[in-house]
Amino acid sequence: MPEHRRRAPRQAEAERNDRALLQAAREVLAADGVHASVAAIAARAGVGIGSLYRRYRTKEELFQRLSELSLDNWNNAAAQGLAADDPWEGLTGFITECIEFGQGSLAPIAGTIEISAQMRAKSERSDALLAALVARAHEAGVLRPDVTPVDVSLLIEQHGTSPVLEQLRKQGRKDLIEAAVQARTRIVAIALDGLRAVHTEPLPGHPPSERLFTERWDPRPAG
Incomplete structure (x- = not known):
């Protein structure tokens, strides 16, 4: 299978995870305010905390x-x-x-x-x-x-x-x-x-x- 075809499903999944993380971050912030944790955000998004840190190196980067x-x-x-x-x-x-x-x-x-x-x-x-x-x-x-x-x-x-x-x-x-x-x-x-x-x-x-x-x-x- 060509590399671009193998990459497409992974890219689509990464984009879905990113949307879920951003929505979860907004919801956790609304509920927990400045005390919102990356663990709570990852859990709400339904992804592992490792996936969050692969996309955003720090909580500040996510919030930016x-x-x-x-x-x-x-x-x-x-x-x-x-x-x-x-x-x-x-x-x-x-x-x-x-x-x-x-x-x-x-x-x-x-x-x-x-x-x-x-x-x-x-x-x-x-x-x-x-x-x-x-x-x-x-x-x-x-x-x-x-x-x-x-x-x-x-x-x-x-x-x-x-x-x-x-x-x-x-x-x-x-x-x-x-x-x-x-x-x-x-x-x-x-x-x-x-x-x-x-x-x-x-x-x-x-x-x-x-x-x-x-x-x-x-x-x-x-x-």
Whole structure:
């Protein structure tokens, strides 16, 4: 058998394992936060820990890859939102896609991994795309004027994970999973409705600054 034919099944299996590892890492992070272990990730993905380390030399490398994919999803969703004819549907479609992807699940690793040049470039693009989405919605008069891009980012992070869903999954309560998913969808709809320009009561406090995001991701010395 030609070498490329023997290599194809192995490559396909490696790609399946990689997808499973990345999904498992996102789920374990959502459940265990910064204490997520490579052993738990490998077990959840259904692969041996040796397979994980063959693909990712360190846990940090795995989390860096996960961060890049998260930024890719954010940027793709934002680009699609900007391409939508309706500014409100574009913005809320972007938010919903990011929440369903689980963007907020990566928050616990902020400040624990090195930010690569590629990650930084993608992050800068994500900031520009979100600012454009928010500006377009403001110009159309569909988004309350005191909502900022950072507000939107925080909303996505807060709803990107669901404590109820994670608890039920840990308990193995498959009978309640669908009800929890539907409840989460309702909560997100309520949050999105709060962004509409029809709400005239000013938001409390001062607008959050970019420091809430940028400085959280700067690695801090231990101790």
